[in-house]
Amino acid sequence: MSHSASPDASLEAALRRLAGVGRLLVALDFDGVVAPIVTRAEDARPTPETADAVARLAGLPDTLTAFVSGRSLASLVKVASPDPRTLLVGSHGAEVRLGGEEHPVVLDPEQEAALATLHRVLAEVSSQAEGTWVEEKPAGRVLHTREAAPETAAAAVAEARRQLAAHAGVFIKEGKQVLECSVVHATKGEGIAFLRQVAEADAVFFAGDDVTDEDAFRALEAGDVGVKVGEGETAAEFRVTDPAAMAQTVELLARLRADLTARRPQDQA
Numbered sequence: 001m002s003h004s005a006s007p008d009a010s011l012e013a014a015l016r017r018l019a020g021v022g023r024l025l026v027a028l029d030f031d032g033v034v035a036p037i038v039t040r041a042e043d044a045r046p047t048p049e050t051a052d053a054v055a056r057l058a059g060l061p062d063t064l065t066a067f068v069s070g071r072s073l074a075s076l077v078k079v080a081s082p083d084p085r086t087l088l089v090g091s092h093g094a095e096v097r098l099g100g101e102e103h104p105v106v107l108d109p110e111q112e113a114a115l116a117t118l119h120r121v122l123a124e125v126s127s128q129a130e131g132t133w134v135e136e137k138p139a140g141r142v143l144h145t146r147e148a149a150p151e152t153a154a155a156a157v158a159e160a161r162r163q164l165a166a167h168a169g170v171f172i173k174e175g176k177q178v179l180e181c182s183v184v185h186a187t188k189g190e191g192i193a194f195l196r197q198v199a200e201a202d203a204v205f206f207a208g209d210d211v212t213d214e215d216a217f218r219a220l221e222a223g224d225v226g227v228k229v230g231e232g233e234t235a236a237e238f239r240v241t242d243p244a245a246m247a248q249t250v251e252l253l254a255r256l257r258a259d260l261t262a263r264r265p266q267d268q269a
């Protein structure tokens with residue numbers, strides 16, 4: 001598919017079917033899907049067309065929207081400026097915001113101690129590795145390596161892994177030029193299952209670009225639609241090239257859903 005191509009015929013057919021379900025949940029990963037990847041996490045912003053389409057979807061009957069992100073809720077809210085109706089799952093499923101009400105992660109004393117260790121180890125590793133830095137989250141720390149030389153990045157990740165291997169209660173995932181370390185075990189698959197229940201959804205649309213999104217793709221069920229953004233192995237049924245192609249996909253879904261709900265008798269006053 002080219003950069004500006006519309007969704008291909010098989011994806012369009014799947015969206016057409018999805019647009020007709022009773023209650024629909026449209027859940028999107030943020031970085032690399034809603035927002036193009038940038039060097040500094042705080043500079044990421046949604047593609048305007050995707051943000052508009054999500055807002056339109058959120059205003060339709062029986063249609064819920066969600067962002068399911070590895071970011072902390074605070075960071076997600078800051079960069080995404082989400083519509084208050086959009087449900088938010090942060091820290092890969094450990095934090096939730098529903099209808100504007102936040103459910104923050106609460107750490108027990110052991111987890112607090114593990115977080116302190118995590119911070120100390122990653123700060124120390126980062127101080128020795130030029131071009132790396134540490135992002136803080138309520139239940140974890142992220143070692144960013146995007147601006148480091150490849151060999152420096154690889155050595156820093158290996159050293160952090162080596163030092164953290166001995167610590168029980170630390171969960172490590174690799175993402176796009178990041179080492180994600182958390183003291184809470186949470187996955188986007190659990191996030192999707194939770195949202196499906198909260199939304200009472202008959203079907204779910206989910207799009208993601210990273211390895212951690214594979215948990216969410218695996219949580220999809222018959223009748224759902226999963227779309228992988230970019231290259232790499234995936235459990236998703238469909239694929240688009242980049243966030244620009246994702247914008248067209250979400251726009252099409254919003255258009256189809258608006259047309260169909262406008263024709264549903266129960267939605268007419």
Ligand SMILES: O=P(O)(O)OC[C@H]1O[C@H](O[C@H]2O[C@H](CO)[C@@H](O)[C@H](O)[C@H]2O)[C@H](O)[C@@H](O)[C@@H]1O
Nearest residue numbers: 030031037038039040041069070071176177178
């Ligand atoms: O689940 P997501 O919404 O995709 O969040 C995953 C991680 O995204 C951020 O890091 C990634 O995006 C940054 C900005 O484009 C980029 O600089 C970094 O290299 C990427 O890995 C965020 O900083 C992490 O906390 C999220 O877990």
